[in-house]
Amino acid sequence: MAASEAEIPPGKSMTVEQTMLDKGAQMLQTLEPIKQMSQHVCTFALYSNDMHRHIETHHYVTRINQDFLQCAVYDSDDSHGRLIGVEYIISDRLFEGLNPEEQKLWHSHAYEIKSGLWVNPRVPEMVVKPELENLARTYGKFWCTWQTDRGDKLPMGPPALMMSPQAVNLGMVRPDLIKKRDDKYNISTDTLKVSRVEIGEPEWINPQADYWKQHQKCFVVDAEPVEMKKIVDPFP
Amino acid sequence: MEGGPTQAEIPGEPTHTGTAVLETATATIQGFGPVNKIHQHLCAFHFYADDMTRQVEAHHFCGHQNEEFRQCLIYDKPEKDGKLIGLEYIISERLFLTLPDNEKPFWHSHEYEVKSGILFMPGVPGIVQRQDLEKVAKTYGKTIHFWQVDKGDSLPLGIPQVMMALTRDGQLRPGLAQDVENRYGISFEKERENRVHMTGPDHGLHPLANAKCQGLRTVLREVDCQPADSMPRVFT
Numbered sequence: 001m002a003a004s005e006a007e008i009p010p011g012k013s014m015t016v017e018q019t020m021l022d023k024g025a026q027m028l029q030t031l032e033p034i035k036q037m038s039q040h041v042c043t044f045a046l047y048s049n050d051m052h053r054h055i056e057t058h059h060y061v062t063r064i065n066q067d068f069l070q071c072a073v074y075d076s077d078d079s080h081g082r083l084i085g086v087e088y089i090i091s092d093r094l095f096e097g098l099n100p101e102e103q104k105l106w107h108s109h110a111y112e113i114k115s116g117l118w119v120n121p122r123v124p125e126m127v128v129k130p131e132l133e134n135l136a137r138t139y140g141k142f143w144c145t146w147q148t149d150r151g152d153k154l155p156m157g158p159p160a161l162m163m164s165p166q167a168v169n170l171g172m173v174r175p176d177l178i179k180k181r182d183d184k185y186n187i188s189t190d191t192l193k194v195s196r197v198e199i200g201e202p203e204w205i206n207p208q209a210d211y212w213k214q215h216q217k218c219f220v221v222d223a224e225p226v227e228m229k230k231i232v233d234p235f236p
Numbered sequence: 237m238e239g240g241p242t243q244a245e246i247p248g249e250p251t252h253t254g255t256a257v258l259e260t261a262t263a264t265i266q267g268f269g270p271v272n273k274i275h276q277h278l279c280a281f282h283f284y285a286d287d288m289t290r291q292v293e294a295h296h297f298c299g300h301q302n303e304e305f306r307q308c309l310i311y312d313k314p315e316k317d318g319k320l321i322g323l324e325y326i327i328s329e330r331l332f333l334t335l336p337d338n339e340k341p342f343w344h345s346h347e348y349e350v351k352s353g354i355l356f357m358p359g360v361p362g363i364v365q366r367q368d369l370e371k372v373a374k375t376y377g378k379t380i381h382f383w384q385v386d387k388g389d390s391l392p393l394g395i396p397q398v399m400m401a402l403t404r405d406g407q408l409r410p411g412l413a414q415d416v417e418n419r420y421g422i423s424f425e426k427e428r429e430n431r432v433h434m435t436g437p438d439h440g441l442h443p444l445a446n447a448k449c450q451g452l453r454t455v456l457r458e459v460d461c462q463p464a465d466s467m468p469r470v471f472t
Contacts, residue, residue, distance in 0.1 A: 010304070018303055040262070078270070157339065217459070220457045223342065236449060
């Protein structure tokens with residue numbers, strides 16, 4: 001860790017006044033979309049532009065319908081967890097309807113689930129089995145906006161596209177990361193893997209997803225200066 | 237802009253009963269650590285950093301990490317089926333000034349949005365929200381949208397977009413403004429009078445903020461995966 005955990009992000013501690021304001025707002029406002037989050041998933045992801053960098057992720061998932069989920073992604077599940085990005089999850093049916101250029105940005109979930117990496121902490125495996133069966137056939141698109149794993153104290157740079165773990169060498173998650181996660185939740189990824197053999201492998205995973213596997217190509221988002229199309233001058 | 241901010245319906249089957257039951261279970265069993273810190277709802281507008289004419293109503297659901305740092309999820313509407321379209325980080329001027337110069341253009345000022353009455357907290361009495369907005373007026377924000385709902389996208393397509401905020405009169409589309417004022421029974425013009433005493437950043441608007449007073453656009457770059465996949469990886 002380049003920076004001590006406590007310093008990310010830097011800043012003065014909360015004043016009593018601000019805490020009161022927050023409590024007051026929370027009582028008056030309904031925060032409806034936030035209340036819809038119904039699952040906490042812990043798993044791992046890899047940076048597309050640097051596949052050696054792996055992170056543990058905590059997804060707070062909202063289901064919009066049977067084919068679409070949206071997730072707020074944090075780097076930890078405690079109350080200080082930092083918001084590091086957003087992931088969208090769609091069914092294979094919706095994925096097949098995307099154009100091939102778009103499909104390149106998405107990753108498959110079958111391996112992540114079959115290998116036991118993807119877990120719902122504290123939920124008995126038996127309870128989530130049916131959901132895992134569904135998710136094994138989905139695709140995800142995950143943008144990371146805060147690279148806390150490299151010690152960024154504040155969010156820096158353009159968003160990074162993230163990839164899912166895969167069964168080939170560049171896609172294998174660092175064992176020490178898995179152990180740390182397993183110890184925390186008192187689970188065993190290896191045992192889960194065994195118990196999940198019966199989850200059906202999708203008959204077809206579109207090779208446009210996990211684009212790097214077939215094409216050895218990864219993606220970087222750059223931000224470049226441009227003349228803004230304006231309504232009034234000047235800006236700002 | 238007819239009939240509210242949301243046009244496209246997300247494709248997909250209605251959630252199956254089994255899935256819904258299961259998620260009721262996970263929602264009950266699981267903890268929602270970082271999500272529980274979300275305590276306020278702010279409504280404002282964003283436009284694309286390369287195109288001011290494309291403007292989006294943005295509902296922010298924010299949590300404080302500390303007195304100088306908030307992290308927010310952004311939805312297109314504050315309802316159950318609101319689309320998670322992006323996120324925003326809000327930092328104090330002091331933290332903003334610690335950012336490297338090449339990072340500053342991603343961040344926008346909040347002074348105008350607050351002082352003009354346009355940024356507000358739905359359902360919170362004016363006198364209460366003004367206490368907090370007085371602080372917000374001095375901050376900078378970094379906003380990324382992943383879902384271009386203004387284009388009518390029914391799914392999150394393409395690459396992330398850097399967003400900017402309003403900085404002067406004449407920028408906000410009158411239709412958008414009226415729509416929000418009608419729905420919430422408020423008047424930006426009237427609220428502006430209540431906020432005349434508020435001030436922006438102590439050192440004035442930084443010339444590198446707000447897309448360097450110019451514009452920003454994101455582009456996708458395809459690169460060779462590093463390192464080459466042929467290299468066997470050995471874990472010790």
